[in-house]
Every structure is written in C-alpha cells, then in structure tokens.
Amino acid sequence: MQEYETRFEQHGDESVATTVAVAVAEATGQDVMELGPLGSSVDCEALDSLVRSAESTLSVSFLYEQCRIFISGDGTIEITRL
Secondary structure (H helix, E strand, O other): OOEEEEEOOOOOOOOHHHHHHHHHHHHHOOOHHHOOOHHHOOOHHHHHHHHHHOOOOOEEEEEEOOEEEEEEOOOEEEEEEO
C-alpha cells in the first residue's frame, strides 16, 4: 500500500472535496479529470461543511478511486492506495 499526505486550509477558498480530488489524482498518478465523481462516494457539500466547522478531534474516512481517504479536523488528509 502506498500512502500520500496533504493538508487543506481550514479557511481557504478551495473546498475540501477539491483538495481531496487533487490529492487522489497526485497519489494515483492520474489527471484529476480522469477520476470518477467524488460525489459518488461522499456528499461533497456535507463533507466540506463538517470538516470546516469541526474541532481538531474530528476524523472522517471513506473510500474513493481504490483509495482510503482519512481526513482529520486539524487539516490533514491521508490517502492510502488499496
């Protein structure tokens, strides 16, 4: 399994969903436009709202593009290729 880690800016302009999609593209060596819709795996608006309003103890995980995505409230996004 390969791991990839990035961070999102809690008060930045880019959505958490966009940050996740770009990170998955980088982790898998694909163009972001070749990935399936992230909305098929998770409610993107709810994810963004939840993560941006959460305390640092939050943790959310889901599967997308044969990767396990783990997001913590401190802004860390960990991607593990399965």
